[in-house]
Amino acid sequence: MTALARKAQVVDTPSESAATSAFAADVVAGLTATPKRLPPKYFYDSVGSELFERITGLSEYYLTRCELEILNAHAREIADLVPSGAALIEFGSGSSTKTRVLLSTAKSLAAYVPVDISAEFLRRQAGSLRQEYPTVAMLPVAADFSKPFSLPESVERLPRAGFFPGSTIGNFEPHEAAAFLRHAARILGRGATFIVGVDLVKDPQVLQKAYNDSEGVTARFNLNLLARINRELGAKFHLDAFEHHAFFNRERSRIEMHLASLKRQRVKVCGECIDFRAGETIHTENSYKYSLESFGALARGAGWTTAAVWTDADKYFSVHALRLQDGPADGRAEKA
């Protein structure tokens, strides 16, 4: 085991109490806004991360199956884009299931830095990865990837490659996705490769089913947001008074997830009385669907060049290998 591999800590930013206050502030701001909304990053406490894992195994949820098909088919080509001795930085790593394809193929990786907001789930995944890949330094970072965060010191001087699978990029508004790609450019640096998984526009019925599974796991995942607000902020949402809604908004090319109030009700949250009309919804997530061209244009606008694009046999999902030729689009190098 290398010295780098032994240096394995979860960097927790911010502290738990600061994170709880930020959660409370975002929840109150979102529930007092019109229309009501909550940021999707709050789906992911330990319960939410476990539920997401179950979603990835559902027959209707083609996204994981198709992306794994692409990664397995092109593992060698993708691994060849990662420089020898590099640190692989993954944004929103979850269970790192897809990363295992790269960890097993890119043999000369020095370090893997999974970055995720779900700190406890991340800690457990890093433990398993350390046993499976003892020669790669596992350096998990618990952080919000959309904000500035510090990378472990030991990877500062290593070449870096980025990985952002799961079409998590689709959860951003397109202008936020472009801002995120510029932010990632600053973290990864000049010459970096960034492997990004992007879900594609397709038959709305296929999309509809993927977010309305017959076992109701996606509904539980969505409702866990209210359960989490109850657990962590002492609110008293009755989960059976809300219903999961997911539909394709063709005009905006996105799946929208909402929680609909089944009746007129008032819920006290952090000292605020939140009133719901019957049928009123809380907008909890968007999942934008791109074409190969529209995502390529978005990446180009953020300073990335497309080196390669792969799709699965049904053209449901795509994996883009982006290259940063000239350094970050705004010319600044972020100290990671």
Ligand SMILES: C[S@@+](CC[C@H](N)C(=O)[O-])C[C@H]1O[C@@H](n2cnc3c(N)ncnc32)[C@H](O)[C@@H]1O
């Ligand atoms: C759609 S899941 C994808 C998980 C995994 N990468 C995959 O492809 O199956 C999104 C992941 O990103 C994490 N996540 C979501 N928003 C985040 C944020 N703002 N900062 C850090 N992690 C975030 C979640 O905890 C979750 O693990």
